[in-house]
Amino acid sequence: MKKLIFILCALVMTGCATTNVSKKDFSAFETAAPRSILIVPTVNHSLDVDAPNYVLSTLPVPLAEKGYYVFPVNTTKVVLEQEGLYEGDLVQRQKPEVLAKLFGADAILYVTINRWDAQYAVIVTTVTVDFDYRMVSKEGVEIFKENKKLQYSPQNNASGSPLAQLISAAINAAVARAKPNYMPLTRMANNDVFVTGKNPIPDGPYKAISNK
């Protein structure tokens, strides 16, 4: 378990190191001051054809809890399909200004799945998720960018806090299946990027109301 925490800490540090400064510049974000976020279908660079929809299902809750109106992701997907846009990469090639106008959105979130795989070895299996997150204002200006990679290798001699063991057990159980469940790591990645990490996005308008 100590190893997991070490890996996660190392990952967090790596994530920050790429920005050079510890705090992100959110001036573009604050200028855009989005009230609503359109989450479009994800781009998949992994070999798992199911990954895009699975990742999509995890994105609305943390962003809405952050205080934004989040357009319903499945409804969005259906609308885009009616426009002939079936694949995430096709959607991401559209002009953001046009997409934003079509939905009446203030900002668009693009997520790319770089990795979503499990590497099986004799002693340990390593599950990896790696996502790029990019947010663009309705004018087409980039207002947020982050990468998050999380890996987990369950250890048999897990020890540590009950909480850490809980997570360990959840992921262990997932890995034990023929097809591993990537959802715990995916949720953790989203949470880290939007809510609990070092440079989460600013609170949205509904959060501000609820904090008053």
Place this chain on the structure above:
Amino acid sequence: MALALSACATKKQDMYQWGGYDGLLYEAYKDPNKVEEFRIKLENQIAASESAKQKVAPGLYAEVGTIYLQSGAKESAVKYYKLERDTWPESKALMTSMIENIERRPTKEEIKK
């Protein structure tokens, strides 16, 4: 780090009641036979939030509406899209055009408002 882990583990969410929205959507993507279950459970959550005088989470009304639309239940779809529109002003443009689309389709008549 401990904070990050605890936040993940407890799924701290204080603003809205989601009724398992994300998990149900995942299940529905995994197995299309579970789309109806997704709709029914969302409707249950909506009813619970409404009776508790809580604001229904963003998107829930519209997601129910879309499932109705896809099963051909246009009146129910319109009803839920209107609820989304009236609850969340940010959704107004999209919901209005979806409602107009549905109402235009069967009759081919111009919509007069």
